[in-house]
Amino acid sequence: ELQGILAQITAEEDAAVKALDDDRAALDQLEEAVRLDPQLARAHFVTGTLFERGGRDREAIDRYTRAVTHDPNLGEAHLRLADALRRTDRFEASLSSYQRVLELEPNWAEARFGEAMALVRLTRHREALERLRVAMGFHPEELAFPLALARLLAASPDPQVRDGQEALDLVHALTEEHQTTAVAETMAMALAERGQFAQAVGWQ
DSSP: OHHHHHHHHTSOHHHHHHTSSSHHHHHHHHHHHHHHOTTOHHHHHHHHHHHHHTTOHHHHHHHHHHHHHHOTTOHHHHHHHHHHHHHTTOHHHHHHHHHHHHHHOTTOHHHHHHHHHHHHHTTOHHHHHHHHHHHHHHOTTOTHHHHHHHHHHHHOSOTTTOOHHHHHHHHHHHHTTOOOHHHHHHHHHHHHHTTOHHHHHHHO
8 A cells, every 4th residue: 555655656746646536635645655654755745735736835835844854856845845935925935945946956947036036025136136137048938037127127126226228128129029918017117117107008
């Protein structure tokens, strides 16, 4: 019986969850696996994903923490932990977790974005600006990074960061290929920062 449980929880997350009838059954089996082997990092991780899916961030954080304690190189657990910490306004802790992910996998776009957003929430806007510029170099195809950068440039209260013209230039380049609500909202922010309020309203 234990071997069957272990076979399930060492598969990829989606396959493990789909192999079980429902989340309650999954949790029951995962808890049994952890009872038999408390150091089973993957079991803690998958349990955390089920708690997260149910909106139970506190329990998810506890399980992700256990997962990375038992397997410090489990990058996906560090990432999910960082996201959950950021959602619950524990920004310093989330920042540390994002940085650990990037130590393990520098090309992980989600971690680079999360790191920058944690810095924004900590009002460390100059660092966030630098991280977003670096991220754009790593991931030029990702729309999220230039959008976040443009919004930071348009809205930051830090005069050494705020630059409405650069924000406008960034968004103008994006509008050539992307006609989305997020791009339009960012254009409105940049135009408003430049004092072009009538044009800004037209983009909202």
